[in-house]
Amino acid sequence: DGGITQSPKYLFRKEGQNVTLSCEQNLNHDAMYWYRQDPGQGLRLIYYSQIVNDFQKGDIAEGYSVSREKKESFPLTVTSAQKNPTAFYLCASMGANTEAFFGQGTRLTVV
Amino acid sequence: RKEVEQDPGPFNVPEGATVAFNCTYSNSASQSFFWYRQDCRKEPKLLMSVYSSGNEDGRFTAQLNRASQYISLLIRDSKLSDSATYLCVVPYSGAGSYQLTFGKGTKLSVIP
Numbered sequence: 001d002g003g004i005t006q007s008p009k010y011l012f013r014k015e016g017q018n019v020t021l022s023c024e025q026n027l028n029h030d031a032m033y034w035y036r037q038d039p040g041q042g043l044r045l046i047y048y049s050q051i052v053n054d055f056q057k058g059d060i061a062e063g064y065s066v067s068r069e070k071k072e073s074f075p076l077t078v079t080s081a082q083k084n085p086t087a088f089y090l091c092a093s094m095g096a097n098t099e100a101f102f103g104q105g106t107r108l109t110v111v
Numbered sequence: 112r113k114e115v116e117q118d119p120g121p122f123n124v125p126e127g128a129t130v131a132f133n134c135t136y137s138n139s140a141s142q143s144f145f146w147y148r149q150d151c152r153k154e155p156k157l158l159m160s161v162y163s164s165g166n167e168d169g170r171f172t173a174q175l176n177r178a179s180q181y182i183s184l185l186i187r188d189s190k191l192s193d194s195a196t197y198l199c200v201v202p203y204s205g206a207g208s209y210q211l212t213f214g215k216g217t218k219l220s221v222i223p
Binding site: 031033035041042043045048050058088090092094099100101102103104105107 | 145152153154155156157160198200209210211213214215216
């Protein structure tokens, strides 16, 4: 079955640690996106990539980094520079003239 | 600046009621629009796409008013299972990029 998979579902981070969230899709989509959602809030764009080896900052990129070495994969690293990382992180992919498909999300908590 | 505005609600309606949400957008060049449904602590899932004046799927009707730059979602005969947050999504295309702008969502609670 085609789809988009995020892992892990739950992640705990200690202060000062970098953590990486995985996002993989087998839908052959060119575009991939990372969003952050805080309780009771909408989705805010962190980074997006339209094509392999290229990515752009979204509205809240500070403290995050990404890579796009393969079409299928768009991992997000939450660095120690992100001072308030506790949130629900959603990865999405989109093909030409299609809607966005979302992974199941990763819930990150700082302990 | 690309913006999508929604009434956050909550809308508390009894079962069987008809409820409508509106969404206004600022990017007049947008050609397609989406309504997503998001359940608590879950990912958003596509409810309806709107490419022309509107779309209908069972109890759900989406309408587009390009002149006034708003999209509406009408839910007829509300069910308990319709309780969720409804997100309006407007694609934005410019400077070689294609992004999705999300509204903050409208929360619906259908009450027995």
